[in-house]
Amino acid sequence: MIGVFDSGLGGLTVVKELLKRLPNYKILYFGDTARTPYGTKSPETVCKYAIENTRFLLARGAKIIVVACHTVSSTSIPILRESFPDVPFFEVVTPSFKKALRLTKNKKIGLIGTRTTVESGIYQRLFSEADPEIKLYTNPAPLLVPLIEEGWLKKPETRSIVKKYLIPLKMRGIDTLILACTHYPLLKKIIAEKAGKRVRLVDPSEEVAIEVAEYLSRQENVAGVVEPNGEPEVWVSDITPNFERIAGMFLNRKISLKKFSW
Amino acid sequence: MIGVFDSGLGGLTVVKELLKRLPNYKILYFGDTARTPYGTKSPETVCKYAIENTRFLLARGAKIIVVACHTVSSTSIPILRESFPDVPFFEVVTPSFKKALRLTKNKKIGLIGTRTTVESGIYQRLFSEADPEIKLYTNPAPLLVPLIEEGWLKKPETRSIVKKYLIPLKMRGIDTLILACTHYPLLKKIIAEKAGKRVRLVDPSEEVAIEVAEYLSRQENVAGVVEPNGEPEVWVSDITPNFERIAGMFLNRKISLKKFSW
Numbered sequence: 001m002i003g004v005f006d007s008g009l010g011g012l013t014v015v016k017e018l019l020k021r022l023p024n025y026k027i028l029y030f031g032d033t034a035r036t037p038y039g040t041k042s043p044e045t046v047c048k049y050a051i052e053n054t055r056f057l058l059a060r061g062a063k064i065i066v067v068a069c070h071t072v073s074s075t076s077i078p079i080l081r082e083s084f085p086d087v088p089f090f091e092v093v094t095p096s097f098k099k100a101l102r103l104t105k106n107k108k109i110g111l112i113g114t115r116t117t118v119e120s121g122i123y124q125r126l127f128s129e130a131d132p133e134i135k136l137y138t139n140p141a142p143l144l145v146p147l148i149e150e151g152w153l154k155k156p157e158t159r160s161i162v163k164k165y166l167i168p169l170k171m172r173g174i175d176t177l178i179l180a181c182t183h184y185p186l187l188k189k190i191i192a193e194k195a196g197k198r199v200r201l202v203d204p205s206e207e208v209a210i211e212v213a214e215y216l217s218r219q220e221n222v223a224g225v226v227e228p229n230g231e232p233e234v235w236v237s238d239i240t241p242n243f244e245r246i247a248g249m250f251l252n253r254k255i256s257l258k259k260f261s262w
Numbered sequence: 263m264i265g266v267f268d269s270g271l272g273g274l275t276v277v278k279e280l281l282k283r284l285p286n287y288k289i290l291y292f293g294d295t296a297r298t299p300y301g302t303k304s305p306e307t308v309c310k311y312a313i314e315n316t317r318f319l320l321a322r323g324a325k326i327i328v329v330a331c332h333t334v335s336s337t338s339i340p341i342l343r344e345s346f347p348d349v350p351f352f353e354v355v356t357p358s359f360k361k362a363l364r365l366t367k368n369k370k371i372g373l374i375g376t377r378t379t380v381e382s383g384i385y386q387r388l389f390s391e392a393d394p395e396i397k398l399y400t401n402p403a404p405l406l407v408p409l410i411e412e413g414w415l416k417k418p419e420t421r422s423i424v425k426k427y428l429i430p431l432k433m434r435g436i437d438t439l440i441l442a443c444t445h446y447p448l449l450k451k452i453i454a455e456k457a458g459k460r461v462r463l464v465d466p467s468e469e470v471a472i473e474v475a476e477y478l479s480r481q482e483n484v485a486g487v488v489e490p491n492g493e494p495e496v497w498v499s500d501i502t503p504n505f506e507r508i509a510g511m512f513l514n515r516k517i518s519l520k521k522f523s524w
Contacts, residue, residue, distance in 0.1 A: 033303070034297070034303060034307050035296070035297045036302075040298075040411075040502055040503070040504065041295070041296060041500050041502055042500050042501055042502055042503065044500075045296050045499075045500040045523070048523075115503050115504065116503060119503055142408065142411075142412055143405075143408055143409065143412060143414075145408075146404065146405055146407075146408040147405065149302075149404075150404055150405060152405075156422070157419045157422050157423050157426075160418070160419050160422075161419050164419075237307075238303050238304050238306075238307040239304055240302055240303055240304055241302070241304065241377050241378060241381055242302065242377065261307070261310075
């Protein structure tokens with residue numbers, strides 16, 4: 001069983017990509033909707049929540065953990081690995097970094113994400129170590145998550161706000177843009193348009209799913225029982241007023257949620 | 263000591279109003295920044311958090327509790343009163359309702375708030391009981407809190423979004439508008455402009471502070487020690503990356519935060 005968690009329902013974009021590539025694995029998802037969002041909270045608090053979420057997934061039988069949340073992936077992975085030394089963890093930062101490194105030609109990479117992700121500085125460290133010539137330009141884009149959760153995917157205000165966030169990155173001449181938040185792929189079209197034709201986008205959901213699929217192809221049975229065409233099992237810490245609409249937006253199918261709270 | 267709590271730092275607008283009217287009382291504030299916002303969460307989860315916040319304030323010596331959060335005031339007051347029968351609770355819904363009732367002439371009242379506040383239906387019940395002729399028109403305005411927390415108080419996108427939320431209410435010919443969220447007074451100027459000259463605004467922060475001041479003028483010493491010109495004591499459940507800027511915006515003065523977490 002593959003365990004996946006996120007601060008809310010945005011991580012269902014990762015589930016969607018996993019289902020495409022790994023239809024035979026049972027997926028167990030946990031969305032911490034009672035404490036969402038994480039991207040405006042401190043690394044300490046995010047880390048504490050990440051440990052609790054992992055513990056829940058393991059207790060319910062997950063054999064590997066996919067951290068679908070960019071904020072958690074940016075701040076908490078070393079502590080998660082230390083706290084659960086026998087568990088294989090996958091996160092969204094490393095595969096996104098690798099993909100951007102392969103894509104860029106002019107070595108100017110842009111990144112939008114939550115404030116906590118951007119302030120973590122993790123991408124800066126990874127790129128500096130890999131290639132000191134790479135210039136990374138970041139801009140926190142905190143309004144995109146609420147706009148997406150409201151379903152304002154095509155509204156003029158959303159277009160205008162996306163443009164505002166991208167201008168400083170565009171001015172630097174980036175040729176690659178990392179969408180460092182599970183929500184952002186839902187605005188891919190507008191982001192691509194506002195970023196301009198020469199900018200290629202990195203979608204972390206795809207990248208992490210590819211990495212998990214590769215790992216599982218080498219390590220059969222590590223994720224436990226293989227169940228052909230099983231529905232993902234989706235747990236949340238709060239059944240919020242909006243959940244059906246939001247879940248549908250991310251996963252493109254109806255799901256039933258189960259609630260767990262501490 | 264007057265205990266005040268909110269989902270985050272927005273309730274400092276209530277503290278500001280209390281300080282104006284009650285400079286001699288010590289104020290103890292708790293902002294649940296580790297779990298903010300409440301307005302997108304279910305009434306059950308909000309209620310659970312409200313009980314925990316109240317318990318914290320009482321344990322630190324609060325003698326009366328002011329619920330600065332509109333979402334909590336709309337969903338959790340009966341259970342709070344039942345759980346803490348000896349504690350006087352003040353909330354933001356009743357005084358806002360009373361003020362709107364006094365202000366309206368054409369009996370058409372508008373309300374913007376979080377989704378959970380609007381869906382609670384509490385204002386509808388209060389107005390129906392008070393005067394069946396009153397028509398209440400509501401519109402959830404969930405993007406205003408993130409826009410305010412980003413400090414986008416004067417940006418064109420904010421103006422445009424405010425306008426969008428108010429159009430359906432304006433079309434009904436309202437003459438009174440309840441700002442049913444502690445954050446909204448920060449956008450009072452834009453809201454007033456977009457609502458139009460004939461619409462009068464109800465600011466819950468002012469109304470609840472007036473009510474608390476009246477109560478304390480009748481019941482001396484109920485809120486414990488009177489400390490002239492004491493600074494408010496501000497606790498939060500997470501020291502978030504943005505807290506200084508946000509706290510300053512709501513309280514107009516520098517404050518030092520202390521962290522408490524469960």
